[in-house]
Amino acid sequence: MNDHKKPQSELPGVVLVGVDLGFPHFDAELEELAQLAETAGYRVVDRVSCKRRAPDPSLFIGSGKADEIKALALGHGATEVLFDQALSPSQQRNLERYLGLPVNDRTLLILEIFAQRARSHEGKLQVELARLQYLSTRLVRRWSHLERQSGGIGMRGGPGETQIELDRRMIGDSIKRTRERLEKVKRQRSTQRRQRERRETFTISLVGYTNAGKSSIFNALVKARAYAADQLFATLDTTTRQLYLGEVGRTVSLSDTVGFIRDLPHGLVEAFAATLQEARDADLLLHVVDASNPDHPEQIAEVMRVLREIGADDLPQILVFNKLDAIEPERQPRQRVDVFELEGEGVPRIFLSAHTGDGLDELRGLLAQRVQARFGVKPAEFPEGDADAADSAQ
Secondary structure (H helix, E strand, O other), X not given: OOOOOOOHHHOOEEEEEEEEOOOOOOOOOOHHHHHHHHHHOOEEEEEEXXXXXXXXXXXXXOHHHHHHHHHHHHHHOOOEEEEOOOOOHHHHHHHHHHHOOOEEEHHHHHHHHHHHHOOOHHHHHHHHHHHHHHHOOOOHHHOHHHHOOOOOOOOOOOOOHHHHHHHHHHHHHHHHHHXXXXXXXXXXXXXXXXXXXXXXXXXXXXXXXXXXXXXXXXXXXXXXXXXXXXXXXXXXXXXXXXXXXXXOOEEEEEEEOOXXXXXXXXXXXXXXXXXXXXXXXXXXXXXXXXXOOOOHHHHHHHHHHHHHHOOOOOOOEEEEEEXXXXXXXXXXXXXXXXXXEEOOEEEEEEEOOOOXXXXXXXXXXXXXXXXXXXXXXXXXXXXXXXXXXXXXXX
16 A cells, blocks of 8 residues: 655656547546546656547557657656556556556556545445456456555466466455455345334435535534545545434434545446445435536536436435535625526535535525425524525425
8 A cells, every 4th residue: 555644756656648539528637537646645747648549459559659658657767657547457468568567547546545545344345345356357466556455465376377267266256255244234234224214214315526525514514523635535434423403303314425436437336335325225315516626517427327326316316516615706606505407307406615614504404394394394494595495495
């Protein structure tokens, strides 16, 4: 694991590579990949972007571009090359031989961050399963990255087909054991959910793109100390607390979940099914959006894609546009609460700032309205001037 406490100059240097294949939302500046690399503990020394009609079957990029990357890496003393797109096992091996450096992709980078950040027993199991599923398609002996993680797969014996088969069989056995342990965790979660249902607990899950500010809102609402930072994937393990809504005299269950990201590896979505179950079984989703990010429409679409994948896209939502304090005054919304069209349906939207607390009372009012609709509890009157907020929550 990379040491985040090292001085910047001592962190391993990486060259970032992005290939525009004509797909929408290509990140020409590779900003998100750079944030991922820095989150994992790397130092970005250079970035390379290029266009291709289709990936090269052997190197993904052309040999001319590969020569350019090799020269840049050598000139900057880079120890690794990171691709923004997923590489096939053969492309990865060919690139490593051509460049003479370890080559990895966005999928592996996200896996490494998850391995560094998981804290709970369940979180570690989920990361381990996703890691093993990824490794099962690659030759074990070449993975220096994952050998840095605790519990990584060691290197045993000599080269040859027999060794590869042994490694793959070992990975298959590990996947089976890890799945069984995760199933046990799922059963425990199901028991906890049934207990909540018997108590008629109203459940709310915070979802959204990574670094949108979910944990900050969670902390502000329940006065908790969940880890929150201005970085990608600050929260991996689901945290649940009780939130008392004085407006209706009821306590609800509020959960903070892992953030989503573009091209989230399918294996991670599958492996995190137990954690994302909290979102799938919620009575209400608070879909948190970074209002200051110009790419927030694409981020909303990506979150909805993952919600569809886990069967949670039809749950009631409130869109929470966070980081209001980071928006220039001339771009500030005229109304703090309105209705937003999300995939053809009108969804309540609220603008707030978890950092300053501006808008949190209005959010609590919207939550009280939802609890009232569910249990028939008469809410306290909204503060003067917030009639629109009460109407929008219906």
